[in-house]
Amino acid sequence: MDSSRMSEETIDGIMDATYRALCEHGYAELTMQDIAAKSTKSKGTLHYHFDGKQELLEAFLEHLLERFEERTETVPGETPAERLHAFVDELLSSADDDSATAFRTAMLEIKAQSPYDEAYQERLAAFDQRLRDRIAGFVADGVAAGEFRDDVDPEATGEFLVTVFHGAQTRAAAVDRSPERTKEYVHAYIDEALCADDGGSGGANGDDTDDSAAIGEPEGSR
Structure with a gap:
């Protein structure tokens, strides 16, 4: 994953799109195109930053857990x-x-x-x-x-x-x-x-x- 060129806003947008696409389609049926459809970014842009669905979902899981911990930090x-x-x-x-x-x-x-x-x-x-x-x-x-x-x-x-x-x-x-x-x-x-x-x-x-x-x-x- 190359997140060095992504702003925090871009990362949040992609993670939010992944969230919604995963809930709608489920893991097995989920594609990069499904995620792109929920995002303002193209499928090509997603592939530029992530090698594929697996790497994107690994980043998404880390993001999800970090956000949960932030919400419960205090x-x-x-x-x-x-x-x-x-x-x-x-x-x-x-x-x-x-x-x-x-x-x-x-x-x-x-x-x-x-x-x-x-x-x-x-x-x-x-x-x-x-x-x-x-x-x-x-x-x-x-x-x-x-x-x-x-x-x-x-x-x-x-x-x-x-x-x-x-x-x-x-x-x-x-x-x-x-x-x-x-x-x-x-x-x-x-x-x-x-x-x-x-x-x-x-x-x-x-x-x-x-x-x-x-x-x-x-x-x-x-």
Whole structure:
């Protein structure tokens, strides 16, 4: 890819066109001409900057993930719990939001190819790790502040919540099921399983029977 001669406006325009063409045509049927049709640039111009569809989609995935991270770089909230709740709201945006729906559709198309494409897989793995680190950071801050229980494992909780996020996003795109109910459950999980208000007596129901839910570990994984 030769992006040195492209302005940021040109790059954004091509990425936006790729976004819309991918959502409309799907990965398998997508062509450079489809992308050009959604852009102000010709097919020849696209080929001048990108060797082909594969390279363009690799750049698009990087662009998509960067924009998502920019959107979630700063989340509101005065406490770690409030910031974690706000981050969950960003991760599980309502299906009624057209941009969120398009994001899920585009990501599902790319994810479906990642087992066969090392470049996609590497980028998605890096994004996954950044999400886990971000959530683990909020949780660690909450534990340090005494807001979350001191037996909560930030890394395991991050792993658990990112798994929930990916599942909810895929389900929303694949079978048109809004992630709204999942978001409600995650908010309840934060308040009931992570917070120290119950004196650290146990899981979401306040008992001692199973601490795995409180630390984000599925039972049987320990």
